[in-house]
Amino acid sequence: MRVYNFSAGPAVMPIEVLERAQAELTDWRGSGMSVMEVSHRGKDFVECAADAETLLRRVMGIPDDYAVLFIQGGATGQFAAVPMNLTAPGDTISLVNTGQWSSRAQKEAAALGLEVAVVADEAESGYTTTPEPGSFEAAEGSRYLHYTPNETIGGVEFGYVPDVDVPLVADASSTILSRPIDVSRFGVIYAGTQKNMGPAGMAVVIVRRDLLGHARPGTPSIFDYAKMADTDSMLNTPPTFSIYLLGLILDWVENQGGLEAMGKLNKDKADALYQYIDASPFYSNPVDVSARSWMNVPFLLARPELDKQFVSEAASAGLMNLAGHRSVGGMRASIYNAMPIEGVLALIDFMDGFAARNS
Amino acid sequence: MRVYNFSAGPAVMPIEVLERAQAELTDWRGSGMSVMEVSHRGKDFVECAADAETLLRRVMGIPDDYAVLFIQGGATGQFAAVPMNLTAPGDTISLVNTGQWSSRAQKEAAALGLEVAVVADEAESGYTTTPEPGSFEAAEGSRYLHYTPNETIGGVEFGYVPDVDVPLVADASSTILSRPIDVSRFGVIYAGTQKNMGPAGMAVVIVRRDLLGHARPGTPSIFDYAKMADTDSMLNTPPTFSIYLLGLILDWVENQGGLEAMGKLNKDKADALYQYIDASPFYSNPVDVSARSWMNVPFLLARPELDKQFVSEAASAGLMNLAGHRSVGGMRASIYNAMPIEGVLALIDFMDGFAARNS
16 A cells, blocks of 8 residues: 655655556566666667656756756765866855755865855754845855755755856755756756655756866766766766656656646645644744745654654554654655645644644 | 567666566555655665675675675776775876776776876787786785776676785676675775666675775765765665665575576576587687686677678567677677576577578
């Protein structure tokens, strides 16, 4: 029996996608082989990868002057790859710190010999806010400004795209494909695939072409954007199954009505959950209303001693993986694209019963 | 209908593994979730990853003083990761050049500021040989000696493990798990997974623990062996589906009788094919008998103008992906662990008929 899976990532995938992958797992396109078994340089797979890129460009509205790359190593790999491609040692970059993922990006950049100017820091609010629009700008001489549009752990999401005069770099791992976005505002958008784009094992990197070709000497080839762009991300054997699944998921997104429809659905789901939490004396969400994530909804119980019982009873009701991140505790419901509204309503129903039984 | 897939990688996987993955793709361990959808930090997946490591240690006989790492980026990622972990800029390493993959490892190391001493170079034979045992040693001051036990493109395989007085580093991508190996002879063994260990998207790295902890400043965290060892390869979200499949494949290898049995089967398959080729006036294999690969068998037709026809008629007979690498032409049959002897016999049968029709 399928359950409702609120995992923060790896996360729920559309059941239609899983069932299609299942149906053709031993025989893809009538080839007598699994898609995992075919050569990445064969006609069928080259077409599959090109289709995935075309679909991503269409769904996200990616302009032609951006390259789309498929790179192994997830977003954590990109924490290093972005500085390696866009800076030299001693350069300055700017960074907005809204929580743990910003902080990890910052550390990896600093380890590459960069001056990291933290131009907005939400530590004071306990990372429950995003900076006011227009309240920060890039530090002088910055090669780029990095921010995290959605902090998966804290459940904090920017409701706007920062306006800065240097290339804007975004770790969009947990927000990509969740709503429309104006790609032309960015220098680089990167995202690990394991939230809205399939299983773990790949990052999608969308990079403005004028930023290509400046990798530091000694950058690992698989992280060199220009080399990857020149080879259609097939400098080496790409993670073929991940690319195939990305294509299936993009097809699914398009069939749902694209990012406009996804955005509306995601807003509806998030609104329902936040409204219930705000109206309840038993549950609370610490995040400023203007900065609440559509994807990751942390919440606290009025009686934290019941946290384990909540998680356990929820699991018995088919509502899985609701424990908050080990670093912050409490609960967290991740409600990515593939979580249907029915899952959110079932969660609210369970929360209501739990509160009634334990208030 | 399943075909016989002679692809060099991604490559054939055991049908039993594919069918099991298929059966549980939407519901793993009765969780109501795919293994692709569960948290890598959840109890079930942590156990799954630990089991894969335990199985690999048992199947390969990996001593306790070696760490086993699962790292994204394939062997090409390791071409950079090995020097980053084992050297400083300006250091010397030694390298044995037996073909294209040796050469790519060499270029990536040189780009990291190393002096690469090529201590044996098989260019003169057109890369149809391996150096004589005992005919080379590491250059003075070398931090390690790198070699490629099996060259996937040229079909050249070492029949022995070199004896050197520096850490021995091996790109074992296309030979790992194909026969028993004495891990204690090596400093580092690394291998992309897409030949004998599953789909593309991961490298397995087996590294002697005394070599940990010396990564260069600025090494991407996901390539830092010590950081990966300290976190059981979960510094960031690992490629969970690849790890799960690796476990299934290792289970299959063990059920076949382990590496002794795999080695015997692989030798039988290779012997049958080489014997047929050598006895035929229509086919030839250019590789020195002492250096012939058990995994990748290149062969030439007496009438190269028939290459396309051969590939096409073979495909009609359910024998797929026999074209040689684009850089060398001719044919190549990759006969990894998961290729049954029946596939090799079917290939020989087809080759014989084709030769008869076209001689």
